[in-house]
Amino acid sequence: MIPTGEAVRRRSPMSSLKDAGHLFRFAGLFVVAFLVFLLIRGYVVPKTFGQYGHYRGAAIGEIAARQVKFAGHETCEGCHSDIADTKTKGKHAHVNCEACHGALAMHAADPTSMTPVKPDTAVLCARCHTASAAKPKAFPQVDPPDHSGGAPCQTCHNPHNPAFDAGPAAAPAAGGTK
C-alpha cells in the first residue's frame, strides 16, 4: 500500500532510516574501498610525483646527476695556462680545448689517471679545413694533398696558433705536463 501524505509526515527521521541498514553497510564498504585505494596509491605512486607537474620530480635530480665527460675549457685553462695564452693570440682562440683533444673530464679530475692522446693533425685539421664548396666561403680551406703534400700540418703550423708566421709547434710536449 502506498503511504498517504499523512503517514509519511508522522514518521520521525530516525524511523525512516530503520530499514536502511543495508545502505549504510554499502556506504561503509565504499569508504573502506576508497581508503584501501588511497593506501595502495600512496605506495605505488612515487613520492615526488606531482612535485612540479604531472611527472616524478626526483627524475630531474637523477638526470642532473649524470656523469660529465667534457671538463670544459675553463677547467683546462686552470692548469694549462701557457697553452691558453698561446691560443688567445691566434685564430683558434675560440676553439675550445676539447673540440680537438676530446672529452677529458677524467684527466681533469685526476691528471695521473689518464694521459690524453695527441690527435693526428693530418686527420684532425682536415676535418674542418678540407676545401668543400659546401663550407662558408670565408672559412679557411685547403686541399690537403695539394697544400702540404701529405706532411702533418704541425710541420709548419702550431695548432694552438695556426698563423704561418707564428711558426710551427715546439717539440711535442709529453702528455700530462703543463
Added chain:
Amino acid sequence: MTMTRRHLLILLPAAAVAWKYVEAGTPEDAPNYQMTEHWWSMLIDIPKCIGCGNCVRACATENDVPEGYFRTWVERYHVSDWHMTTPEVISPDGGKEGFPVAKEDEGKYFFVPKMCNQCADSPCTQVCPVGATFVSPDGVVLVDQKYCLGCGYCVQACPYGCRYLHPTKHVADKCTLCYHRITKGLTTACCEACPTGARKLADLKNPNDPIHEFLKAHAVQVLKPQMATGAKVFYNGLDGSVR
C-alpha cells in the same frame, strides 16, 4: 569521543596514508642552482657551421648515445637555382664524420645542425600516457627513464624527429640539453666542442645573456613555427627550404 572499533578501522588506513606523505618529506634541491631562475634555449648560427661533425661526436661521447642513433645531427642542404623548394639533403651517419667534399656546383650549400627544440608547448610531453616525459621548470624537455614504458608515442609525436627508442634500455631517449652540465654551470657538450661557435647555449631568463642582443639584431627563425610548439632552438640565417 570514545574510539569504537568502527572509528579505529576507518582511522588506521587514513593514518597510514598520511604517514606516507610525512615520510616523503621535501626533496633536496641542487645547491646553487635554482630551476626557476633559468629558461634554457639554444642559438644555432647557420652561416658559421662548417659541417665538421664535432657536435655529433661530442654528444655521442657525453651522453653514451648508441651507434646509429642521434640526439643531435647535421644535415647538408643543396638548394639549386631551379629547385628552390626541393633541396637535396644529406646526413651521412648524422654528419658524425663530416661530409663528402662538394664540388663547385650551381646553387647553394649550407649545413643545418638539428637537435631537440626544447619546445615550451611540446607535443611529445602531451602524448605521454604515464607522465614520463615533461618540460622541466627551467624549460628543458626531459625523459624519466625509470618511469617510461617505451610505448613510443612521443617518438611519433615529435614533429622534428628528435626522439628515439633506446635499443637496449627500451625507453625513449633524447637530447637533454646536457642537463647534467648546464645545472653545474657548464655549457652543453655540442657547444663545448663546436670549433666555430655555431652553437650557443642561451638562458632566456638571464638578462645579461648575449642571446637577447642577438635576437634583437638578427632575423632568427625556429623550425616549423606553424606547429606552435614553442620551439626554443633559434636558427640564424635559416633558409626557407629547410623543413
